[in-house]
Amino acid sequence: MNILIAEDDPFHRAFLAGTVREALPGCEAVLEAEGGEQAVKLARDNRIDGVVMDIQMPEVSGIAAASKIWETRPDMRILFWSNYSDEAYVRGVSRIVPKEAVYGYVLKTASAQRLGLAMMGIFLEDQCIIDREVRGVQQRAMDLHEGLSNTEFEVLTDIALGLTDKAIAARRGISTRSVQSRLKQLYEKLGIDQQPHDDEGPVFNSRARAVALALSRGLLNLESMSLGEAKLRRWLEKGQ
Amino acid sequence: MNILIAEDDPFHRAFLAGTVREALPGCEAVLEAEGGEQAVKLARDNRIDGVVMDIQMPEVSGIAAASKIWETRPDMRILFWSNYSDEAYVRGVSRIVPKEAVYGYVLKTASAQRLGLAMMGIFLEDQCIIDREVRGVQQRAMDLHEGLSNTEFEVLTDIALGLTDKAIAARRGISTRSVQSRLKQLYEKLGIDQQPHDDEGPVFNSRARAVALALSRGLLNLESMSLGEAKLRRWLEKGQ
DNA sequence: GCACGACCTGCGGGATCCCGCAATCGAAGC
DNA sequence: GCTTCGATTGCGGGATCCCGCAGGTCGTGC
Numbered sequence: 001m002n003i004l005i006a007e008d009d010p011f012h013r014a015f016l017a018g019t020v021r022e023a024l025p026g027c028e029a030v031l032e033a034e035g036g037e038q039a040v041k042l043a044r045d046n047r048i049d050g051v052v053m054d055i056q057m058p059e060v061s062g063i064a065a066a067s068k069i070w071e072t073r074p075d076m077r078i079l080f081w082s083n084y085s086d087e088a089y090v091r092g093v094s095r096i097v098p099k100e101a102v103y104g105y106v107l108k109t110a111s112a113q114r115l116g117l118a119m120m121g122i123f124l125e126d127q128c129i130i131d132r133e134v135r136g137v138q139q140r141a142m143d144l145h146e147g148l149s150n151t152e153f154e155v156l157t158d159i160a161l162g163l164t165d166k167a168i169a170a171r172r173g174i175s176t177r178s179v180q181s182r183l184k185q186l187y188e189k190l191g192i193d194q195q196p197h198d199d200e201g202p203v204f205n206s207r208a209r210a211v212a213l214a215l216s217r218g219l220l221n222l223e224s225m226s227l228g229e230a231k232l233r234r235w236l237e238k239g240q
Numbered sequence: 241m242n243i244l245i246a247e248d249d250p251f252h253r254a255f256l257a258g259t260v261r262e263a264l265p266g267c268e269a270v271l272e273a274e275g276g277e278q279a280v281k282l283a284r285d286n287r288i289d290g291v292v293m294d295i296q297m298p299e300v301s302g303i304a305a306a307s308k309i310w311e312t313r314p315d316m317r318i319l320f321w322s323n324y325s326d327e328a329y330v331r332g333v334s335r336i337v338p339k340e341a342v343y344g345y346v347l348k349t350a351s352a353q354r355l356g357l358a359m360m361g362i363f364l365e366d367q368c369i370i371d372r373e374v375r376g377v378q379q380r381a382m383d384l385h386e387g388l389s390n391t392e393f394e395v396l397t398d399i400a401l402g403l404t405d406k407a408i409a410a411r412r413g414i415s416t417r418s419v420q421s422r423l424k425q426l427y428e429k430l431g432i433d434q435q436p437h438d439d440e441g442p443v444f445n446s447r448a449r450a451v452a453l454a455l456s457r458g459l460l461n462l463e464s465m466s467l468g469e470a471k472l473r474r475w476l477e478k479g480q
Numbered sequence: 481g482c483a484c485g486a487c488c489t490g491c492g493g494g495a496t497c498c499c500g501c502a503a504t505c506g507a508a509g510c
Numbered sequence: 511g512c513t514t515c516g517a518t519t520g521c522g523g524g525a526t527c528c529c530g531c532a533g534g535t536c537g538t539g540c
Contacts, residue, residue, distance in 0.1 A: 011249075011251035161449075162452040164444060165497070177521090200410070202525095203404060205402055205403065205526080207448055208447055209402025210402070211400075212400060215465060404526075417489050421487080441496095442495095445527095
């Protein structure tokens with residue numbers, strides 16, 4: 001069995017390699033990549049049976065790299081190992097995972113033992129293993145009343161990128177009035193109307209406040225935004 | 241000599257401890273803190289000669305902890321060790337460092353040797369040692385035409401928190417028209433007017449676009465925003 | 481004293497945003 | 511077939527935002 005490790009931090013990379021050797025004694029080779037691009041290349045050029053992937057990496061993130069790998073090898077087993085359980089990450093992962101793929105999501109704060117158990121479960125037993133805390137986020141995101149729907153999530157990313165209502169409407173193929181309806185729902189779910197008011201009218205600009213709250217709650221993060229920025233740029237060029 | 245290490249990641253913490261022992265053979269004790277709060281407590285209760293501080297830590301960040309420590313020991317030598325050279329961090333540090341303090345700013349991507357040299361320079365020779373890359377950011381921030389003035393930076397943080405013009409005016413003690421003037425300058429410096437236009441008017445909402453650009457350029461980051469959120473909350477309560 | 485630049489401020493208007501009301505459409509369920 | 515529910519859309523208005531223009535203030539340097 002050959003395992004690929006993708007992790008930019010050298011200390012974490014060494015720790016991962018050690019844990020892999022310990023949890024999977026039958027493992028023949030452990031390949032190491034320092035970034036997403038290298039991970040894709042190594043996964044393409046070698047016979048790999050599983051990947052341990054850090055999500056936050058400069059240049060090409062772990063999610064982007066996993067997406068690339070799954071394009072050609074939709075049955076690849078990938079264990080995501082991340083510092084955070086941001087909803088942006090959890091959504092990002094579950095959006096790209098193919099139906100036939102086995103995957104896992106373990107937090108870096110977990111013990112070495114828990115990480116080792118997850119490796120055994122995924123790479124030996126083909127189980128999907130998701131940390132409890134991450135599962136909680138996943139659950140909340142699915143709940144229709146608590147979490148955001150896909151359409152609400154779309155307008156959220158769009159206003160976070162700084163688009164106008166009209167631009168969002170053109171991009172998503174709906175009317176500006178619909179955009180505003182979605183925004184209103186978004187504001188309600190984020191609880192913007194119940195934010196403090198001053199004597200002199202509202203303290204908060206709904207649009208900007210929504211972005212601030214989404215960031216602080218992990219609905220969005222910098223990576224999801226730069227990813228959205230890239231998509232937006234492509235759409236703009238296509239339009240011209 | 242006693243050195244305090246504040247770093248939440250155990251691998252990095254162990255690496256720091258090793259580097260301290262190597263670079264400073266005369267060092268008697270190396271104390272370790274896992275977070276900002278513990279760092280402040282350890283610095284208060286022990287005879288500490290210098291601190292190596294990670295900036296990004298959950299709960300109490302390294303900048304907040306350093307600020308606390310410098311309140312009672314303004315001559316403390318502190319070496320900041322961070323993953324990023326975000327302008328938000330650089331500004332945050334240089335805003336709180338007392339005139340008589342010796343400090344340093346080294347990136348985590350630097351080699352162990354460079355880190356060791358910085359430790360020797362700061363703790364043995366009382367030199368200020370700032371990585372070249374960080375220095376570049378500091379320089380740009382000082383340049384009046386390239387970087388943002390303090391007033392522009394203030395309105396930037398305010399709109400990022402989601403405040404309305406009126407609320408910003410009340411908070412900063414100026415008229416709403418002044419807020420809008422500052423915003424216009426901010427938009428110009430961020431280059432929002434030269435963003436792409438569609439046939440059907442502007443694609444971007446200036447206010448939201450400014451926040452998006454500031455985040456992607458590191459002028460703001462999540463920590464500076466949650467810090468601003470805390471300040472805002474205090475101000476709101478005072479007003480009521 | 482005087483010119484200069486940086487900042488603050490009031491006025492006014494045009495564009496955008498926020499939202500209540502109501503009609504329409506499509507999909508799911510009985 | 512009918513109902514129900516969610517999503518979309520138009521209309522209209524009030525609030526906010528963006529910005530050009532012009533006048534005022536304050537500190538610096540000659």
